[in-house]
Amino acid sequence: AAPAEGMRVLTYAMALDKARAWLEIADEAGAEAHSLIPEAGPMARLVERLPSLAAVRAQGPIVVIDLGHARTDVVVVHGGRAIYARALARAGKHLTEAVARQWRLGWPEAEQAKHTDGFVASTAMPATSKAWARVSEVMTAELNPLARELRQTLAACRAKTGAVPAGALLVGGGSRLRGLPTWLGEQLGLPIVTIADGDAALLTGPKLAGQVGVEGGALALGMVIDAEAARPLLDLRQGPLAHEVDLTFLRTKAVALSAAVVAITAAATISAWVHHAALRKAQRVLDERLAIESTEEFGDPKTADEILSSASGQVAGAVSPLPKMTAWDTLLDISNRMPAHDKITLDVDTIDIDPSKILFKGTAMTPDEVDAIEAALKAQVPNEQPCYVEVNRGATQQVGDKRQFEFTIKPACM
Known part of the structure; x- marks a missing residue:
């Protein structure tokens, strides 16, 4: 059963x-x-x-x-x-x-x-x-x-x-x-x-x-x-x-346990003091070397905080060498700008991205779809710096039943 x-x-x-x-x-x-x-x-x-x-x-x-x-x-x-x-x-x-x-x-x-x-x-x-x-x-x-x-x-x-x-x-x-x-x-x-x-x-x-x-x-x-x-x-x-565990046996070991705790605490304190003294000695050596080097460079001895604050003030207005957008970020941005797939039929042939120029080639079904792609690339996000200052549309050709297009884009965020 x-x-x-x-x-x-x-x-x-x-x-x-x-x-x-x-x-x-x-x-x-x-x-x-x-x-x-x-x-x-x-x-x-x-x-x-x-x-x-x-x-x-x-x-x-x-x-x-x-x-x-x-x-x-x-x-x-x-x-x-x-x-x-x-x-x-x-x-x-x-x-x-x-x-x-x-x-x-x-x-x-x-x-x-x-x-x-x-x-x-x-x-x-x-x-x-x-x-x-x-x-x-x-x-x-x-x-x-x-x-x-x-x-x-x-x-x-x-x-x-x-x-x-x-x-x-x-x-x-x-x-x-x-x-x-x-x-x-x-x-x-x-x-x-x-x-x-x-x-x-x-x-x-x-x-x-x-x-x-x-x-x-x-x-x-x-x-x-x-x-x-x-x-x-x-x-x-x-x-x-x-x-219930009977812990009364610990009473007989109380003296030994207390002595062990005191010994461990004393050893830890001594070890910490020795390490602290070594760090203080190393700090004094570094301060002396910094005073000598800063006197040779600036004419007066300076502390580490003074040197760092003066250096940060000099480079505050400099342009960061890091790009605002990488090539990957640019590719994602172009993809996100494209109209929905139920509005256009898009086949991408080439996207060549470098800091000075972006070449975007592909095919769409109708001229209206190419116009929609151009409008999406030129659209600006409110309250944000424009990343594509120029979007130039090349010649559009009929290839079979599709329209081949080409856009040359000048980036401003790379």
Whole structure:
């Protein structure tokens, strides 16, 4: 199905009381939490970092299924960004409860039995005995509702975004249940990928790769990768929960900082004084040389201002060597003077411009058009000096169906 029209926005919300409780837990542990990061951002970073997902990433979006203890988080990632997310109430604790009911075990014993003897049979991995088949029946009874909700989630994602996952990444503590990746792949019709040994070595380093359960800590590893960026993809610590930087440590550095400021100011002052003294010395040398040179030239010592003022008075009435109009300005002026194209049909053959004479040759359709061109050249702009003192019209000849003309113009503004 095609995605819905308009802009799609992925949002997360969290109760303030719950957020404050998490921040208090971090404070009690001696950690300063700068951000509250939901699942989508870290999982998007994790998908982009895992080498084992390279082939699936090239085929399309990837759905991350984080099977935890109390809930299952689902995040669809495409192009390095989370485009759809949902939290499901079904998770690992329901499997533990089923084991406890079936074999009448306490919670710790049931949890241990789930991890050591839990098994889910599938077509590709069938049960090898009646005992294993019974274990699989108990597990499957609790996993079927989860598979149904996962299929509904993928259908909702396809309806809202148009994204169809090409594969799934299964993480979380519940992902360690034997046979679960194969069974879940058959239920969803998707290839299921788990974190491989090579992925673990890349994420935690070779020393820790065999010592930690990477699949159970996938969210934490994704948060570390997300924190490497300048800003997390999603951060709930905003508004009343915004992180405030504690600058009390500056008080302990106040004396050192003050001393540094004083030292820098003193160094800048000394440097400025040295440069100023050098400039004053150079000024005195120039004044002495100017006095000697002006005495030889004018008979009396003069300052720079006196020499400049006397020189400007002598040349005030001189004609500037710069032209009032260049050849380009003249060409533009002639073009602007010509009548509109709906009044004349003008073809210019030659415009030869020099300071003493302008030669303008071309053709028009009728003698009246030639007269209009002559009138335009002779027209004077009000309150401005005439730039064409003479406009002489040469002989006009009939060339085909056109009239050939020639004007010789004497410029006064060049």
